[in-house]
Amino acid sequence: MTSIRATYRLQLNKDFSFADAQALVPYLDSLGISHVYLSPILRARTGSTHGYDTVDHSTINPELGTEAEFRALVSALQQRDMGVILDFVPNHMGVGGANNALWLDVLKHGPQSRYAEWFDIDWHRQRPGMEGKLLVPFLGSSYAQALAAGDLRLKADSDGFAVWAYDGDKLPIRPQDELALLERYGSADAAIAALTGQPGHAGSWAALDSLIAGQHWRLAHFAVAADEINYRRFFINSDLAGIRIDRPDVFEHAHNLIFALIADGLVDGLRIDHVDGLLDPKGYLEMLRERTPRPIYLVVEKILAPHEQLRADWPVDGTTGYEIGAQLTRLLTPARAEAAVTAAYRDFVGDGPEPGEEAYRCKLRVMDNELAAELSGLARLFATVAWSAGATSDLTELGLRRALRETLAQLAVYRTYVDDKGGAPRDGREIARAVAMAQRSQPQIQPPVFDFVRALLCGSLSTGYDPRAIASAIGRFQQLSGPVMAKGLEDTALYRHNRLVALNEVGAHPDRFSLSIAAFHDSNRRRLGSHPQCMIATSTHDTKRGEDTRAIISAIADAPDVWRSAVEQWRSDLAPHGDRIHPNDLYLLFQLVIGGWPIAGAADALADRLKGAMVKSLREARERSDWGVNATDYEATVSEFIDQLLADVGFFEHFHATRRHLQDIGRRKGLIQAALKLTIPGIPDIYRGAEDWEQSFVDPDNRRYLDFGALAARLAEPVTGRDDKLLLTRDLLALRRRLQRLFAHGSYEPLDCGPETLGFRRRYGTDQLLVLADLSAGHTSPIAPLATDLRTVIGSSEGPVWVLATP
Incomplete structure (x- = not known):
């Protein structure tokens, strides 16, 4: 290899x-x-x-x-x-459409399909008529409306008869119904003609409606999934079905x-x-x-909570490194600015919940809406266990649902790892903490309900319970806690608390404003000792903003007074148009414009990119719009305002002065971030194009066209510069190639260089590496004298970060 x-x-x-x-x-x-x-x-x-x-x-x-x-x-x-x-x-697998043969077999044969147990399907839901049926929530309207409009059609192909929704989603009919149709009508064409009505005339589709009613599937509007989905999904995506x-x-x-x-x-x-x-x-x-x-x-x-470490007994080389990217952002965000940055946000937007409270509320919200069916199914599993023994037979499914809802909202990690025999002590502590906080928050719920939830999740129930039911309940709780955290925190709360959106990333919590140099060193030493080949990621397909977008936005913390004055001036410049935008959305937009304004090149496509990012952000925040019910008027108002903003001469006179100042700071941060990623313990991962300035917004913006030819041409130019990230990346990757043993096995030795200079040395045999980074806002830390004093290492580079290595 x-x-x-x-x-x-x-x-x-x-x-x-x-x-x-x-x-x-x-x-x-x-x-x-x-x-x-x-x-x-x-x-x-x-x-x-x-x-x-x-x-x-x-x-x-x-x-x-x-x-x-x-x-x-x-x-x-x-x-x-x-x-x-x-x-x-x-x-999981992709379902819907017409390409997944396993899923189509399940639709055709129901519980008797050879693949029925390959998917996580509950064939025994309580709704009348759903026994042995699979919910298929792929319609853009109600079933009745889709049927009457002619959006559902019977067709035949080499696999037999199927109902097609919108000519895209294939739903095979039962074998016995195929035979019955052919026996009655004599041919496929005749059967199709007999079961095809006239669009707009509901009664003309009665025969097709009768055929559909007997199938192993129930076709429904996509919103029905939140309340009645009966297969495990990837988060809330009904077209991604969980597999066993x-x-x-x-x-x-x-x-x-x-x-x-x-x-x-x-x-x-x-x-x-x-x-x-x-x-x-x-x-x-x-x-x-x-x-x-x-x-x-x-x-x-694996998304790790700030206090969580990757399991030592997992046979892996590490995580994909999201947590390290979050650490680098916080390392470059000065702690001294937190109060000023918070005050600027509150003055502009008004009072609101703290980040932790916001995340808690959003987790409750997602369980009450998008994940309501999953929560009800979990409560049913817990009730099945409770009712199997006399000691807990008085517990109710509704009471357990309320207790589980609160416990999931209070859980501080994405999931625990226990089975019916228990788990590691850390799992017990996380569960005990969550249950205790849930009980404190909801004192009206009877204590025996929480006692049962805690005992079941910790594997400490007394004898007499069905072990298979216990295993099912514990497993499903742990498979649900991740989606609750992901949809509640990552995909809702992180789009609501816009104090400094550079901090709002996958694997990060916005209440963690900064990371000390000492804590950063400690993290690097732990990684070297436990998972030296862990990936290090600063931009990924999952990140909500590119690494240099974040670096520029985080520069706000280096000049909070400048930022505070600027956003008030911009709001005044853009009145009255900006008055139609909620202050929290306006505050987010201002940060995106600052962070996304190209360091190099034209800003021609910025308007459309900003519109896409803002519409997605509004829907993810689920306050003034939503994915299920789009507030198209407000979204259009925001999009129109972006056009007005980018055409406003008065605004730009004030904007560019602030933009240049923050971008200068952010550019230095970006270079430090890149240099540290390529020199600390681990395997650096470069997301497409992030070897250069990466100023993407949330996906799909981070999958847009990239001119690799231009990057290759620049890389071939024999011209260097102190702020050329592409060449810095090339030079450090060349160093990694030359000193492979040092980067794979070398030590990590923190250096005490003062409060605003980060320094460390790495050694392996006779090879040595010294890294010094100026973390001050004004680029004033004394890097050069420090480097001169360390004469065992030779070589130098200009800029806010120095990387010196043996020849």
């Missing part, structure tokens, strides 16, 4: 194929990358822009290219001593092709997506290590 020094993430889709990736190999080699890190390559839903909606584990996605083209890409890499890491999705990867037959099916590629020497590592969605993450990872044909690099997408 090629030694892993640095990875480069590429987002594959129909517009960026294996062939496109192969064309980049010379550029990535000259940049200094050792491994190309690809988004999922297995067959996904047609037109997928991300690949996380796998529909066939046995086939490479034809929209990306053929297996031969994938092998050609790998060959081109291996000729340069480079390799491939793949993103793999074990938690803990079953040996599912594991075997899902990994056959991936293992074959590994066995052929084509793949050096895997990134496991959403490991917390699995019933037994540790068991899955152990099985993966055992079954993988040869040793591979293995990292997991």
Whole structure:
């Protein structure tokens, strides 16, 4: 296996194929990358822009290219001593559409399908008529409206009859109904004609309605999912259905092709997506290590709470590094500014809940709405356990639902890892804390309810309970806690608390304003000791803002008084148009404009990019708009205001003076961030284009077209500059290539360089590395004298960060 020094993430889709990736190999080699890190390559839903909606584990996605083209890409890499890491999705599959043969078989045969147990489906829901049925919430209107409008049609193909919704979603009918149709009408064409009504005339569709009523599926409006979904989803995405990867037959099916590629020497590592969605993450990872044909690099997408460490007993090389990106942002955000930044926000927006309270409220909100069905299903499982023994038979399902709702909202980690025998002490502490806080918050709930919840989750119930029911309840609680945290905190609260949105990222909590130099050193030493090959990520396909967007926005903390005066001036400049925008949304927009204004190049496409980012932010915040019920008038008002803002001459006279000041600070922060990522313990991952200034907004903006030709041309130019991030990245990657043993195995020694200068040394044998970074707002820390005093290391570089190494 090629030694892993640095990875480069590429987002594959129909517009960026294996062939496109192969064309980049010379550029990535000259940049200094050792491994190309690809988004999922297995067959996904047609037109997928991300690949996380796998529909066939046995086939490479034809929209990306053929297996031969994938092998050609790998060959081109291996000729340069480079390799491939793949993103793999074990938690769920894409459903809907017409491409997932496993899902279509389940729709056709119901509980009797050979794949019925491969998906997490509850075939026994309480709603009358739903026994043995699967809810399919893919309609854009009510079922009755879709039927009357002619949006549902009976068709036939080589697989038999199926009802098609909007000509896109295929819903096969039962085999016995196929036979009955052919017996009655004589041919497929005659049957289709007989069951096709006239659009706009509801009564003319009665025969099709009668056929649909007898199927193993119930077609419904997408909003029904929140209340009645009966299969496990990825978060709240109904078109991503959870699979039972803990079953040996599912594991075997899902990994056959991936293992074959590994066995052929084509793949050096895997990134496991959403490991917390699995019933037994540790068991899955152990099985993966055992079954993988040869040793591979293995990292997991695991979101860690600020106080949480990756499990030492998981057989992985580390996480995908989201937590390290959050640390770097906070390291570059001065603690002394917190009060001033908070005051500026409150004066502009008004009083509101603190970040922790906001996250708590948003978790409750998502359980009352988008995840209501999942919470009810969990309460039903807990009630089943309670009712199986006389000691707890008086507990009610509704009472357990209320207690579970509050406990999930109080949980401080994404999930715990216990089974019916208990878990590690840290799991017990997290559960006990959450239950205690829930009980304090909801004293009207009878104490025995919380006692039961705590005992069940900690594996300490007395004898007499059904162990299988206990295991199901514990497992589902842990599979739900992650979505509650993700949708409540990441995808709602982080779009509401806009004090300093550089802090609002995946793996970060906005109440953690800053990180001390000492805490940063401590984190690096722990990583070197436990997971020295952990990935380090500063921009990813998941981040809400690119790393340099964040760096510039965080410069607000270096000049809070300048910022405070500026936003008040801008609001005055843009009145009365800005008065139609809620102050919290306006405050977010001002930060996005500052952070996203290009450091280099024109701002021609900025308006459309800002509009897309703001509309998504409004819907994620779920206050003045929402994904389910779009406030299109308000969204249009915000979009119109963006056009007005970017055309306002008076505004720009004031804007650019502040923008230049903050951008100068942010540029220095971006260079420090890049240098630290490439020198601290771990494997740096560079998201597509982030070797240069990365000023994306939330997806899909971070998947927009990238001019790799221009980057390659700049990299080939023999011109350097103190603020050229691309060349800094190239030079440090070259250093990683030259001093591979030092970066893989070298020590990490913090240096005391004063309150505003970060310094550390790394050594391996005779090789040494010294890194010094000026964290002061004015770029005034005495780096040069410090470097001069440390004469065991030679070489230098200009700018806010110095990296000196042995020749």
